[in-house]
Amino acid sequence: MVLWCNRAKVGVRKFYEKQNDLLEAWKEDEKVLTTTVDQAAQAEKDQRVKVWDTRLATITIILNVFLIIAKTTAAILSDSLSVVASVVDRLEPLTTLIVGLIMVFANLLVLQEAAVDSVTGNLHPKVDIPTLVILCTGTSIKAVLFLICRSRNTSASRVLAIDQRNDCITNLVALAGAYIGHRYWKYADPIGATCVSGFIIITWLMTVREQIPLLIGKTADPQLINRIVNIDHDGSMIGVPPIGHVAISHDDRIKHLDTVMDREISLCDAHDVSETLQNKLEQLSFVERAFVHCDYQFDGDEHV
Template identity: 55%
Template sequence: MKILCCNRAKVGVRKFYEKQNDLVEAWKEDEKVLTTTVDHAAQAEKDQRVKVWDTRLATITIILNVFLIAAKTTAAILSDSLSVVASVVDSGFIIITWLMTVREQIPLLIGKTADPQLINRIVNVAISHDDRIKHLDTVYVYHFGANFLVELHVVMDREISLCDAHDVSETLQNKLEQLSFVERAFVHCDYQFDGDEHV
């Protein structure tokens, strides 16, 4: 009887410590996920601050360059100096290259549509993702800064459960966001193929 009680006590103590180890492991996993999420959020915030600062700096630079070219042009006209003419040409070159950069970057900032090859790649990822996806209703891929924003409307059978539809669309969203050129993806589920993005 005494041996049986000791064995039960040992089993109880062992189970207690196993539960404690499980809790510690779960805590480590939660901490790892939280740290990763915080790191991504902090990096995104830092990147946003850098972009804002770069935009302000570029605006200040162009304003100063316009002012300087006006001053240098006036000085060149009044002084007949070759160095002043050279500096006017230099300022003009800087302004032209800045304007070319603006012309290149503005479409990316206002949401230019992606190239057809890129859209086809996203369509292929979506279609091959799960057999329960019957059709793609609408696909939008457009610039969101340097990367792309993806909006995808998938059509599934109307009899599929909400849980299954959610799991399919969420895993597709995660798969799309793993692509290096995708900033954010949105996946909407439909049960009919109608082409209306607001249904």
């Protein structure tokens, strides 16, 4: 009996903690939506951010193309499995799922080659000046790009920063494995290749796992739904009856909102409500793009 009471108290406490978190989130949303900002200045600022993010993405793509060529040359010159593994890492994804699987299988082949060469003793890594220059230069450039992208602190630049960080890690491990294998202990090269390939495989498997729910769609978590419904039922938007039903799905930061309105509302009012709601949702930090769909019944096709 005492144990049951304790569990009940814990459950009640967690419930009220969640309610307090939700109330705080509502206050934050209300503050964002009621803050008056110079729209022209904000739009200009957002445009500058987008321009810089686009430039960083373009520089990264161009640099990756050159690094693929340079690191392929280094792999041929050094005959190092570690460098080969880091070259595979730079295959630019065309689509996340397909390339993710290709990356996994390609690195499994590198692991197989490392195991076979370790057993047979067919290991001849060599790291000369050109190989060192190529790998060190590429790593240095990637490190600088990582610092620049991290300092931008936007969603796009954070993704680029993670990419640069991973490149620096794989490059350093590949360089260390190849150099130690050439100078001191030849088995350091396949060990380095195993570390690089294992890191890439785990990273891409996690990426593929994250993409699967985004392909099939998923509903938002309850707290996000409550925050959006709170805005959805804000009677101050326009002088019309409140929306009666809300269904929310999302694709990461893209929210799809299906609403049911009174069938007597005019097309003009329905448009104004939907547009106002969409604009308000897109001001929230966890929403990048919002789509609002209107209907007059609960059992309508959500795709119509």
